[in-house]
Amino acid sequence: MESKPRVLGTTSKMIPLALPKGTDKLCELCQREARLPCTKCWVTFYCDEEHQQADWVGIHERICQLLVPIRTPTLYSLQQDGHIEMQLKKAELIEICRLVAQSKLFEGKHEEALPAAQFCLRCSIDLHGPTTVHMVPAYLLLAEANMGLGNLARVTELLSQAEWAVLKSPECGHAVRHRLHRSLGRLHTATGNLEAALLNFADDIYFASEEYGLDSTVTCGGYFLMADVFTKQGKMPIARSLYSQVESTWHCHLTKLFKTHVQNVQNPDMLESSYDKAQLVEVDKMLKTMLEFEQNDSRKDPTRVALIAHCLAMLWFLGGDSLKALGFGSTALQASQLIPNHDLTEPIQGLLQLVQNLPTESHPGSD
Secondary structure (H helix, E strand, C coil): CCCCCCCCCCCCCCCCCCCCCCCCCECCCCCCECCEECCCCCCCEECCHHHHHHHHHHHHHHHCCCHHHHHCCCHHHHCHHHHHHHHHHHHHHHHHHHHHHHHHHHCCCHHHHHHHHHHHHHHHHHHHCCCCHHHHHHHHHHHHHHHHCCCHHHHHHHHHHHHHHHHCCCCCCHHHHHHHHHHHHHHHHHHCCHHHHHHHHHHHHHHHHHHHCCCCHHHHHHHHHHHHHHHHCCCHHHHHHHHHHHHHHHHHHHHHHHHHHHHCCCCCCCCCCCCCHHHHHHHHHHHHHHHHHHHHCCCCCHHHHHHHHHHHHHHHHHCCCHHHHHHHHHHHHHHHCCCCCCCCHHHHHHHHHHHCCCCCCCCCCCC
16 A cells, blocks of 8 residues: 555545444545445445545554444443443544644645544544534644645635634633634635735734743744745845744754753663654754745855754754754854854854764655
8 A cells, every 4th residue: 555645635524433324335535435345444435445545544544443443333332431432532533633644744745644634523523513612623634734735725614614613712722723823824825815824923923922932932933934924025124033033942942952862861762752753854844944045145144044054953963863963063063163253163063073973864754
């Protein structure tokens, strides 16, 4: 099962997790009539091998056996204790699908993320109902997957449903509101409504700062997206100012992780889980965007080049990729040496010395 999956994933109707006996079987992905069962669980069906392949790669391999008790109701499952147990199993499925979909989205694998995001939404509807605020994270996941595939009409529909759920829930937390406005900002950016995008990114930053703090890497993600909008508008000084905030936040964050790693050098695996491969790729993409912006600017500032390249070197040092850490570290050192007595020269030199102790292999998907 290694061929590239193709998932439709743009229908709005969601089939239930379990169908009454005798009900026509529907394809897990497109909801057309299905006759092809999964021969491992026998409770999931597909219209053709292509959709079976796509679902297997996207999510089904992870949840195949977990679906069996949910899709084969018993007398026990209809009783109160059994019903509670089934609800807990559904909550577990939602979390698994959320993590899988998010990981694939970090890596830019939007097509592969669709099955997990769709199932997350379907399971959330089954557990919480279609219009509660608990549905919003699932709507946003599916919207992000469709955004990456250019299905903007579907994105608009999903975000409208998410926005309506939030409006009906005044008690909705800051974290959910920040994610909603970030998604809306991305949608408006994609459709060219840049002023609306800026307003939503401003709300995104406000709610993220309330939840995570002004100096959080989560909050500065809104600054980065806002800077992209100002770049599209040709307002480079504003974009540079916003990028500066992002660079400073990430440099502070990565420096803390790096120092902790060095202090625990006798236990080098301690920070292995700080960033998984998918997160590394996402942060790498953002930092490289800012590095390219600075290097291409006519007023190229070696101080900022050194800062961003140092961020990238620390990021890949912590990720265990010595080749990338060495490359970005060398770029950072060259820039810092253009400025007499630059504060970063010594830390960069120290990092480059430590890089020699890392295995010289790169992570798949890190390019």
